[in-house]
Amino acid sequence: MGSVTHTDNGSSPAAEQAARGRAADTSRGEQTRQAIVASAIRLFGEAGYEKTTMRAIAADAGVSVGNAYYYFPAKEALVSEFYLELQREHLARVEPILGSGTSFGDRLTAILREGIEVWAPHHAFAGRFIGIAAVPGSPVSPFSDASSEARELATSIFHRLVDSTETKMDPQLRARLPQLLWLAQLGLVVYWVHDTTPGQRRTRAVVDLAVPYLEYLVGASRMKIFKPLTTRGLTLLEAVWPRAAG
Amino acid sequence: MGSVTHTDNGSSPAAEQAARGRAADTSRGEQTRQAIVASAIRLFGEAGYEKTTMRAIAADAGVSVGNAYYYFPAKEALVSEFYLELQREHLARVEPILGSGTSFGDRLTAILREGIEVWAPHHAFAGRFIGIAAVPGSPVSPFSDASSEARELATSIFHRLVDSTETKMDPQLRARLPQLLWLAQLGLVVYWVHDTTPGQRRTRAVVDLAVPYLEYLVGASRMKIFKPLTTRGLTLLEAVWPRAAG
DNA sequence: TCCGCAAGTTGAACACGTTCAAATCGGAGA
DNA sequence: TCTCCGATTTGAACGTGTTCAACTTGCGGA
Structure with missing residues (x-):
């Protein structure tokens, strides 16, 4: 932690001390x-991604364009902020919910709802964001190494949720459930972004229907008749997302 | 079909006669x-999306840049070609397989494998492509109105597959299976794009594991014990993707 | 106090996607 | 044949993200 000796090919000089310990x-x-960052976040929220130019961000922050590029390798990097x-x-x-x-x-349900609530004011922006996050190399990609920390943070929420639940379920499923929930959330986000119903109410309806279904499936996993379904499903998950990988 | 009276806000003049009947x-x-189109496809394949400039495409096709924009509203539109x-x-x-x-x-398995095979030479390009296709408004988005035809074409493949299969299954599931398979294929594409194993062999392994699992699930759907699982799953699907919608 | 040097900052310049007013083409009708 | 007019074509110009050589700042050590 805090090591200086690493080769961070694409990142800006100031990104060295990123991640942790910048608070002080x-x-x-x-x-x-x-x-x-503050200017970027505000302007992105006000005018969206495309309409917010780097020149506008720099001007708003009271610096030159070039200076912004001293801290961030690209406009996309500001999106991740x-x-x-x-x-x-x-x-x-989510903290009080857990x-x-x-x-x-x-x-x-509460966790997923809060997620939607937080993003709701930025639905249009999220549409662009997902386009950036979907491309494999991007540091904003949920699968990238760069966002492994954010990914672990997110799965840790589901981990705590699962650990503190009394519901009986297949122990192997329990071990993998946090990751499965994270994947489900990812799918939900994609769905929400494409949901054009007013206030994205359809997404909320889907959550209300999907969560009890999930609960039912999880509960069923300990029944003998569902064993092959569970086991084979977990085998598939192991192929898709090996335990070892981040 | 073939109606002329439509207001095609964002499209180029020549796109009017798009879709059908341009062959002659x-x-x-x-x-x-x-x-x-030919130049764009070739250059995209050779150098990728970013490195292929509109100027290069135009030059290669022997026309001016402006002329390209007479036929295509944006560079992205060429991607959909x-x-x-x-x-x-x-x-x-896929035809002989069916x-x-x-x-x-x-x-x-064969259908999915052929899909991977066709795209394999363009794995890097596909990474960018997915970024474009993921943004909601984009005509290339698999959920957009503009690509409803391509979507129906794709689901029709799965429709034919399902219709010609003898496997016993829940009739309601059978009715919805083509759409489910299409969704699964979508997920597979996303997975494949992010698969960095050489030759994307992990994706192939996932297909080999996932398809028998799917077959097992489909077969199980007619058993009494799995009825609630099937029914509730289909109810969820109805909320996610109403039968009426394209 | 002054020097040296790394950190920080600048703005002009570049390449790109896109737009547009103007030029050109070519076929239908006189 | 000539004229007109819509379809097509042009290339300069604009706004954007990004780069870079040069400049400024401020701090640690002589």
């Missing part, structure tokens, strides 16, 4: 960096 | 159009 950094550079911001808010909202004593399904 | 058109405009080209090839390869008398699973 009050150096000039860090202030500039945060000013750029926006993403992190919302991720943090989702985490904050502590509550309600059922597995109720808490899962 | 040998007018000057059509020749130019095809020259541009590339997509159509591969779609056509996949269809051609006619063969092998089992449901074997034919499904």
Whole structure:
């Protein structure tokens, strides 16, 4: 942690100290960096991705265009800051839910709902975001190494949810359920982004229907008749997403 | 079908006669159009999406940049021509498979494998393509109105597969299976695009494991114990993708 | 106090996708 | 044959993301 010796090919010089332990950094550079991030987030939220130009972001932050590129390798990199911001808010909202004593399904629904709520004001922006996140090499891709931390953070939410649930289920399924839920959430996000119903109410309806179904499936997994279904499903998951991989 | 009275806000003038019945058109405009498409497809395949500039495409086709924009509203539109080209090839390869008398699973595997084979030479390009296709408004999006025809074409493949299969299954599932298979294929494509194993062999392994599992699930659907699982699953599908919608 | 140097900053310049007013083409009708 | 007019074509120009050589800042050590 905090190691300096790594080759970060595509990243900007200032990204060195990224990830952790930047909270306490009050150096000039860090202030500039945060000013750029703040402007970017605000303008993205106000005008969307395309309409927000790098020149506008720089001007709003009171720096030159070139300076923004000293801290961020590309406009896309600023998008991931926006993403992190919302991720943090989702985490904050989810915290009390995990502590509550309600059922597995109720808490899962609440978690997914809060996710939708956090993103709701940025539905249009999310459409562009997903286009960036979907391309394999992108650091914003949910499968990329760069976002492994965010991925672990997200799965850790589901991990805590699963660990604190009393529901009986196949133990092997239990071990893998957090990842499965993360995948399901990913699918939900894709669905939500394409949901053009007012207020994305169809997505909310899908959540209300899908979670009890999931709960039912999870509960069924410990029954003998469902063993082959469960086992084979987990074998498939192992091929799709080996336990070893991040 | 073939109606002329529609308001095609964003499309180019020449796109009017798109879709059907352009095969016989040998007018000057059509020749130019095809020259541009041919150059675009070739250059995309050779150098990828980003590195292929509109100027290069135009030069290669022997026309001016502006002329390319007379036929295509944007660079992205040329991507969908590339997509159509591969779609056509996949269809051609799939045709003999549908006619063969092998089992449901074997034919499904063959269909999916051929899809991978057709795209294999363009794995890198597909990474960019998916980024374009993932954004909601895009005409290349698999969920868009613009690609409803391609979508129906694709589901029709699975429709024929399902219709010609003897396997016993829940009748309601049978009615919806083509759409489910299409969704599964979509997921497979996303997986394949992100598969960095050499030759995307992991994706092939997943297909080999997933198809028998699917076959097993489909077969199980007619058993009494699996009825609630099937029924509730189909209810969920109805919420996700109403029968009425395209 | 001053020097050296790394960190930070600048804005002009570049390449690209896209637009558009103007030029050209070619066939239908006189 | 000539004229007209819509279809087609042109290339300069615009706005954008990105790069880069040069400049400025401020701090640690002589």
